[in-house]
Amino acid sequence: xxxxxxxxxxxxxxxxxxxxxxxxxxxxxxxxxxxxxxxxxxxxxxxxxxxxxxxxxxxxxxxxxxxxxxxxxxxxxxxxxxxxxxxxxxxxxxxxxxxxxxxxxxxxxxxxxxxxxxxxxxxxxxxxxxxxxxxxxxxxxxxxxxxxxxxxxxxxxxxxxxxxxxxxxxxxxxxxxxxxxxxxxxxxxxxxxxxxxxxxxxxxxxxxxxxxxxxxxxxxxxxxxxxxxxxxxxxxxxxxxxxxxxxxxxxxxxxxxxxxxxxxxxxxxxxxxxxxxxxxxxxxxxxxxxxxxxxxxxxxxxxxxxxxxxxxxxxxxxxxxxxxxxxxxxxxxxxxxxxxxxxxxx
Amino acid sequence: xxxxxxxxxxxxxxxxxxxxxxxxxxxxxxxxxxxxxxxxxxxxxxxxxxxxxxxxxxxxxxxxxxxxxxxxxxxxxxxxxxxxxxxxxxxxxxxxxxxxxxxxxxxxxxxxxxxxxxxxxxxxxxxxxxxxxxxxxxxxxxxxxxxxxxxxxxxxxxxxxxxxxxxxxxxxxxxxxxxxxxxxxxxxxxxxxxxxxxxxxxxxxxxxxxxxxxxxxxxxxxxxxxxxxxxxxxxxxxxxxxxxxxxxxxxxxxxxxxxxxxxxxxxxxxxxxxxxxxxxxxxxxxxxxxxxxxxxxxxxxxxxxxxxxxxxxxxxxxxxxxxxxxxx
Numbered sequence: 311x312x313x314x315x316x317x318x319x320x321x322x323x324x325x326x327x328x329x330x331x332x333x334x335x336x337x338x339x340x341x342x343x344x345x346x347x348x349x350x351x352x353x354x355x356x357x358x359x360x361x362x363x364x365x366x367x368x369x370x371x372x373x374x375x376x377x378x379x380x381x382x383x384x385x386x387x388x389x390x391x392x393x394x395x396x397x398x399x400x401x402x403x404x405x406x407x408x409x410x411x412x413x414x415x416x417x418x419x420x421x422x423x424x425x426x427x428x429x430x431x432x433x434x435x436x437x438x439x440x441x442x443x444x445x446x447x448x449x450x451x452x453x454x455x456x457x458x459x460x461x462x463x464x465x466x467x468x469x470x471x472x473x474x475x476x477x478x479x480x481x482x483x484x485x486x487x488x489x490x491x492x493x494x495x496x497x498x499x500x501x502x503x504x505x506x507x508x509x510x511x512x513x514x515x516x517x518x519x520x521x522x523x524x525x526x527x528x529x530x531x532x533x534x535x536x537x538x539x540x541x542x543x544x545x546x547x548x549x550x551x552x553x554x555x556x557x558x559x560x561x562x563x564x565x566x567x568x569x570x571x572x573x574x575x576x577x578x579x580x581x582x583x584x585x586x587x588x589x590x591x592x593x594x595x596x597x598x599x600x601x602x603x604x605x606x607x608x609x610x611x612x613x614x615x616x617x618x619x620x621x622x623x624x625x626x627x628x629x630x631x632x633x634x635x636x637x638x639x640x641x642x643x644x645x646x647x648x649x650x651x652x653x654x655x656x
Numbered sequence: 657x658x659x660x661x662x663x664x665x666x667x668x669x670x671x672x673x674x675x676x677x678x679x680x681x682x683x684x685x686x687x688x689x690x691x692x693x694x695x696x697x698x699x700x701x702x703x704x705x706x707x708x709x710x711x712x713x714x715x716x717x718x719x720x721x722x723x724x725x726x727x728x729x730x731x732x733x734x735x736x737x738x739x740x741x742x743x744x745x746x747x748x749x750x751x752x753x754x755x756x757x758x759x760x761x762x763x764x765x766x767x768x769x770x771x772x773x774x775x776x777x778x779x780x781x782x783x784x785x786x787x788x789x790x791x792x793x794x795x796x797x798x799x800x801x802x803x804x805x806x807x808x809x810x811x812x813x814x815x816x817x818x819x820x821x822x823x824x825x826x827x828x829x830x831x832x833x834x835x836x837x838x839x840x841x842x843x844x845x846x847x848x849x850x851x852x853x854x855x856x857x858x859x860x861x862x863x864x865x866x867x868x869x870x871x872x873x874x875x876x877x878x879x880x881x882x883x884x885x886x887x888x889x890x891x892x893x894x895x896x897x898x899x900x901x902x903x904x905x906x907x908x909x910x911x912x913x914x915x916x917x918x919x920x921x922x923x924x925x926x927x928x929x930x931x932x933x934x935x936x937x938x939x940x941x942x943x944x945x946x947x948x949x950x951x952x953x954x955x956x957x958x959x960x961x962x963x964x965x966x967x968x969x970x971x972x973x974x975x976x977x978x979x980x981x982x983x984x
Contacts, residue, residue: 427793427798
């Protein structure tokens with residue numbers, strides 16, 4: 311039985327060439343900071359919609375920007391890319407303030423804000439030429455290079471209006487990569503892609519991170535962040551409420567141990583007597599229902615994993631058959647709910 | 657920093673590839689033959705009514721010459737009559753029927769009629785979605801997240817727009833000349849036209865009247881049409897920046913242009929209406945010497961009013977565009 315995060319681990323192992331990069335990035339906390347966001351605020355009229363957003367993105371790392379729809383992800387990203395002027399606070403890219411010197415700061419940024427909208431009446435190549443003209447030093451060679459990176463060679467001279475969403479996404483990434491940026495910002499990059507497209511995009515994002523690029527990915531999909539990101543910044547109601555390594559935050563939220571016993575009632579009463587074991591009620595956890603369905607009557611507990619062998623032994627001694635013991639990591643959704651406890655989200 | 661020329665190139669390519677200019681040429685190619693045909697019918701009718709135009713012309717010259725020798729006519733009027741006689745004599749000498757149109761007179765009258773509505777509409781086809789179109793399509797997000805200051809982007813759009821305005825005026829004139837020439841012949845460049853009439857109170861001041869070649873007259877008209885089209889373009893650019901959707905921007909501008917035409921036709925006693933840009937668009941009236949829609953309007957006045965509107969529109973467009981939050 312695989313949990314979501316376990317699935318992520320196997321997935322990573324499959325793309326073995328990206329593994330060292332990820333390990334490296336999470337190992338060193340002192341890599342160069344490419345994007346530094348400090349106390350960003352935005353009021354629309356008098357209403358604050360972004361109250362306090364602070365986080366850093368370092369070279370070679372993928373930072374997930376997680377929050378439900380309407381939490382301020384896109385507004386924040388628009389401030390990071392110069393589309394919206396912040397009311398207070400600043401966003402520095404390689405030390406340059408985006409709102410004061412956009413022409414300097416944005417030189418290092420490639421981005422797709424929401425959908426990758428390109429000019430439909432131009433070909434892919436003409437679109438890239440258009441954006442290449444906006445930055446000095448990008449010649450046809452570089453355009454051909456990014457086209458090759460996103461594997462668009464065959465259709466690049468077709469009009470964009472004939473492209474599928476997946477191809478538009480790839481063209482958008484090609485555009486973002488044109489100026490050899492040090493920071494790539496992708497807003498909900500898997501939106502509207504089919505499963506194959508999503509898989510390709512994930513592999514591609516890992517390849518990019520391995521080259522030392524800093525990546526900021528926003529998503530409201532928790533699994534997406536777990537699969538792709540080293541660290542995560544969680545935003546709710548215009549505030550970043552937690553920043554940390556994905557694995558660390560998951561560990562903090564606690565791991566479940568599921569007991570599948572042939573006499574669940576007897577087992578439950580034994581577990582209840584131990585102070586080191588917490589039995590989690592049905593409504594208190596958010597473990598995938600599909601998983602629970604395959605373990606009818608399983609007892610959901612929180613306990614130190616080192617106590618598990620002793621418990622197996624004592625169950626056996628008491629004549630209770632152990633059909634299975636499962637460790638289940640909490641989903642990021644659960645983590646999210648835990649962090650936003652008591653706050654109205656949205 | 658990207659150089660301005662490259663940005664202008666971008667904007668020009670986008671308008672071109674959107675086939676905006678192709679549509680304009682298509683509209684001209686359909687409509688001009690219709691006008692030419694109508695004009696041809698009028699000319700045929702006239703020819704049927706006055707079979708001997710030379711005799712008629714000679715009669716008019718004699719009448720006017722007789723009037724010149726009369727003492728009862730004031731000196732200014734004599735000057736005007738002398739000019740007229742000179743003009744009629746030219747037609748007679750060159751065997752040209754003044755009432756039969758040629759390609760040059762047709763083009764000139766086409767421009768006179770097109771300046772208030774038709775040319776502005778063609779200009780709006782390009783100008784109205786220059787900024788709002790990028791917002792509607794969402795491409796503004798790509799455009800403004802590149803390392804270029806916003807005022808440079810708007811400036812590049814403004815320059816591209818000005819180029820297209822000039823191109824529209826020249827193309828409309830050229831097509832009009834080329835198509836009407838098929839029906840009326842391509843001559844008429846050097847025939848004299850009298851300019852310099854101005855209104856002093858209720859009298860026509862003819863002290864500055866002089867003849868210019870019809871070709872030169874046409875060029876002067878084209879210049880004036882270009883200027884008023886350019887101002888319409890500037891105002892449309894401002895509306896396109898301020899209003900988010902292309903449909904709204906186009907409707908606003910069309911309403912403004914059409915209401916100007918209606919106001920001008922009301923021979924207005926509302927004097928301050930002369931400060932509105934849309935009643936000043938018809939600059940060609942000053943060349944023909946016909947009275948302007950509202951008293952006190954002169955060529956200089958109209959040019960100044962239009963220039964102020966254009967400058968104000970650009971100031972608003974740049975101020976808004978450089979500050980605006982691109983929320984949607």
